[in-house]
Amino acid sequence: MPTLDVETELRALFVCALAGDDAAYRLFLRRLAGHLRAYLGRRLFGWPDDVEDLVQECLLAIHNKRHTWLPAQPLSAWVHAIARHKLIDLLRARSVREALHEPLDAAEELFASNQTAAHEARRDVLGLLQELPDKQRLPILHVKIEGLSVAETARRTGLSESAVKVGIHRGLKALARRFGVADQGQAHAQGV
């Protein structure tokens, strides 16, 4: 159970931080920021620009209210309640319809994913794409990253639909080779 490991590890760091250890505190906040980014990103995906602001606001709230955590309580439940509180606040401030529904999610979910790596991975993929020729790069960019249909991509790039499909296929193969993945011929079926 990776979630349990995260709980144990973050709890150990936080306990040190509460004793005044600033190195442990920094590490704790870094790790937590990754989890918060993933958690909030999933719920705010209409407003990607707000995610980072809200991550910082949650970190500040956690910092200011860190005396309210008691060691008997799972840290994930405590952090989750704060993140949800701040998220609801933001949604309510925008008076969007989402504010009417309290997000129904479990506290364990927060520690279940971490997006420090994910946003770096996205940047890496975009960088690697630059190295591909246009007739492979554009189909991958439009279909796999922006989510357009093959027909729409064909119209935008002036390529035929089959050329778009072939471009995606070959481009992904080339990327897979670059990442050192064995060529399975079906790489595109698994998405980027």
Add this chain to the structure above:
Amino acid sequence: MNTDHWIDALARQAEPVATRQPAPLLARALAWGLPGTLALLLLGYGLRPDLGTVLGWPMFWVKLGMPLAVALAGLALVARLGRPGVSGGAAWWGVLLPVLLVWTMAAWQWAQAAPADRPALLWGQTWRGCLVSIGWIALPVFVATLGALRQLAPTRPSLAGAAAGLLAGGAGAAAYALHCPEMTAPFLAVWYVLGMAVPVLLGALLGPRLLRW
């Protein structure tokens, strides 16, 4: 500002933090609030003259005990709801049970009484004063408790405000019981419960405004 810089700024403020905060915070709030509530009672109302005699009557202890039990449950609820991710839990029963007990006693007493005597059981002599007085006497504990809650981190501000109202209403009603001459269960069941409900309602309404963080 970049999140990494933000984290560095926060981490520089690392210092030993006591994590058993709710208890001392609430103790301090009560150290201000309870004397305030007692002062309002003694200065504005005074103790009932026959207090010495009624100390021997079981009904007096029911009248004192029911609001005190509600206040204790309210205290437990405030301590719990002031912390993120902690729900009220079993403490809600501590509110419900004493009230149910008094309602049961009231129903029994009502059923036993001759129809002609019933209005006196219910209305007593002082029902108007009771309602307003309990809310007024509760005020110092109410304000002090909301102040303590602001230093905690309630993520359900409405419920947390209502819990503060239960603590204050219970304390106010218990103090008022030292003045009030009424001694019937139906009176307690209606007017004391409504009197305690005033700060509860107020807390639930004010919570979202006053307990923001």
